[in-house]
Every structure is written in structure tokens, then in C-alpha cells.
Amino acid sequence: MSKQYLTTHTIDNAHKTDIYSVAATPTALFSASGSSTLHIHATSQPAIPLAQSITGAHKIGCHHVVVSGNGKVAASAGFGGEVKIWKAPDADTSDWQPFGELDPAKGPGKGAGEAWAIALSEDGRYLASTTYDGRINVWDLLSDRSERLREYETGSAGSGSFGLCVDLSQDGKYTASGHQSGAVYVFNNDTGRLQYTLPGLVKPIRALAFSPAGTRIAAAGDAGVIAIYDTKHGEHVGNLTGHTAWITSIDWSDTGEYLLSGAFDGKVKVWSIDRGACVATHSETDKALWAVKWLPKTARNEMFCTAGANRSLTFYREATGA
Numbered sequence: 001m002s003k004q005y006l007t008t009h010t011i012d013n014a015h016k017t018d019i020y021s022v023a024a025t026p027t028a029l030f031s032a033s034g035s036s037t038l039h040i041h042a043t044s045q046p047a048i049p050l051a052q053s054i055t056g057a058h059k060i061g062c063h064h065v066v067v068s069g070n071g072k073v074a075a076s077a078g079f080g081g082e083v084k085i086w087k088a089p090d091a092d093t094s095d096w097q098p099f100g101e102l103d104p105a106k107g108p109g110k111g112a113g114e115a116w117a118i119a120l121s122e123d124g125r126y127l128a129s130t131t132y133d134g135r136i137n138v139w140d141l142l143s144d145r146s147e148r149l150r151e152y153e154t155g156s157a158g159s160g161s162f163g164l165c166v167d168l169s170q171d172g173k174y175t176a177s178g179h180q181s182g183a184v185y186v187f188n189n190d191t192g193r194l195q196y197t198l199p200g201l202v203k204p205i206r207a208l209a210f211s212p213a214g215t216r217i218a219a220a221g222d223a224g225v226i227a228i229y230d231t232k233h234g235e236h237v238g239n240l241t242g243h244t245a246w247i248t249s250i251d252w253s254d255t256g257e258y259l260l261s262g263a264f265d266g267k268v269k270v271w272s273i274d275r276g277a278c279v280a281t282h283s284e285t286d287k288a289l290w291a292v293k294w295l296p297k298t299a300r301n302e303m304f305c306t307a308g309a310n311r312s313l314t315f316y317r318e319a320t321g322a
Contacts (some may be wrong), residue, residue, distance in 0.1 A: 134160015
């Protein structure tokens with residue numbers, strides 16, 4: 001049975017350039033682009049108005065923005081190599097506030113390219129980041145931000161494959177990274193060791209994500225296939241096929257029942273994990289989608305957002321009664 005989604009709202013020209021990344025809290029949507037400003041829209045209001053603009057956040061643009069599962073911490077990575085941390089509004093303010101930044105360039109031989117993809121832990125305390133040469137760093141944001149808590153190597157020193165994406169499991173036990181080479185590595189944060197390498201996709205991995213329960217990992221990229229793996233043993237348990245272009249972004253629904261995917265040809269798909277099948281496809285644009293994201297479930301119907309080269313934010317919700 002297919003699912004029906006309706007386009008409920010489009011914010012045209014939400015940014016001046018391509019929108020590369022979006023991140024959602026229960027009440028807000030962050031969006032980041034090739035311009036220096038981060039935008040935050042209020043998803044708790046029907047018109048989804050612009051609630052805050054953080055101007056000058058990243059001088060030459062931002063390629064990744066993420067929020068913690070508890071919605072209290074955000075992080076953004078800029079094309080200049082900087083990673084900035086933001087904290088949620090509290091009783092004294094209605095705006096997100098700067099909360100310092102990482103210092104990834106410290107140390108011998110460290111410099112630009114030290115932070116590309118980023119991910120935050122559920123509580124916002126830990127941040128994982130990938131590098132141009134295949135290293136994966138984990139940082140404690142409440143400690144010395146120039147010191148890496150963990151530094152994982154995925155190749156001989158300095159010669160690993162570019163880390164295009166990264167995720168932390170909800171329980172904080174695992175860090176997973178996807179690379180230009182097509183490799184996926186999963187590290188155990190408790191032991192500080194490589195848990196396993198995932199077989200399979202050969203072409204660059206542009207998106208990966210742990211399921212909410214942490215039992216599955218989904219990985220996708222230039223092969224146009226979403227591979228699903230069992231987290232415990234790293235066993236390949238299935239593929240989701242149907243995209244005909246590079247897959248640029250994936251996101252699990254709150255329950256882990258559905259997976260959202262966006263592709264280079266502008267198509268967004270919703271997949272049923274149980275059935276291993278696509279249950280909805282939309283293509284509001286023929287321009288590349290760089291980011292797709294479920295909005296955290298509230299009283300309303302399921303909603304998701306897409307963004308990319310058309311510079312717009314498009315919101316979909318599940319049709320009532322579908």
C-alpha cells in the first residue's frame with residue numbers, strides 16, 4: 001500500500017544559494033547554504049515563518065548543520081573548516097545563541113579539511129566529524145574543544161579516503177562513517193576500536209544513518225541504492241532500489257518504520273523498511289536535492305522537508321486518512 005503526502009508549504013528562495021543541509025528540532029528547522037547566514041524557521045507555526053537568522057555564521061558558507069536528539073544543541077560546519085556550536089533558547093532568550101566552536105586545526109599537521117561531515121550525540125555532548133584524509137574524530141563539547149576524545153584511522157596515516165558522512169548511534173556506542181571510496185566503517189566508542197567494515201556499495205557513500213533503535217544502519221550514495229545493515233554484526237540485510245541518480249541524503253522516521261531519501265535528480269522517496277519497498281515518490285523540482293529531513297513527530301500528521309539547488313524549502317505532510 002502506498003502512502004500519500006501533500007505539499008503543504010514551500011518557502012521560495014529561502015537562501016540566496018543552494019541549500020546544502022537542514023536539521024530539525026521539535027519546533028524549529030535549521031537550514032544552511034553557500035551563503036554566510038543560517039536560517040531557523042518555526043515549524044510549530046502553520047505558516048512556518050522565519051524565526052531567526054544567524055548572519056555571518058560562516059563567512060564562505062556552510063555545508064552541514066545538525067542538531068542533537070534532545071533539540072538543545074546544534075552544530076554547523078563551514079567551508080572555511082570551522083565548526084560552530086549553538087545552544088537552544090532558554091528562559092532568558094527566544095533565540096539560539098553561540099556556544100563557542102571546535103578547534104579542529106590544532107595539533108601537528110592539522111589544518112583545513114579537518115572537519116567535513118558532522119554528527120551530534122543524543123544529548124548534544126559529543127560531536128563526531130570526518131576529515132579529508134579518512135580520519136574520524138569524536139569531541140567532548142563540555143571539555144577542551146581542541147582535544148580529540150577519539151581519533152579513528154580508516155587508512156594508513158594521512159592516506160584514507162575522504163569522509164563524506166558520519167553518524168552517532170542514539171545510545172552513543174557507535175560512530176559510523178561513509179567514504180569517497182565506497183567504504184563504511186563502524187567504530188565502538190567504548191573500546192576506541194574499529195567494530196567492522198561494511199561491504200557493498202563500491203561508489204562514494206554520501207549519506208548514512210543509524211535507525212532510532214540503533215539496530216540498523218542505512219547507507220547510500222552514487223550507486224543509487226540504499227543498503228541496510230544489521231548494527232550488531234555488520235551483516236548486509238537488504239537493499240532499497242528505485243532511485244536512478246546519486247542519493248545525497250537519507251533520514252529515518254522517529255519510529256524507524258520509514259526511511260526518507262533525496263537524490264541528485266530532485267526526487268524524494270519514502271521507503272517502508274518492513275516491506276523493503278518505496279511507498280511514495282515526489283519530484284517538485286528537477287534540480288538536485290541536497291537535504292531531506294523528517295520533522296520530529298508531534299500531534300500533527302507525519303511531515304518532512306526537502307531542500308537543495310532550487311534554494312527553496314518544501315514541506316510535505318501525510319494526507320489525512322492515508
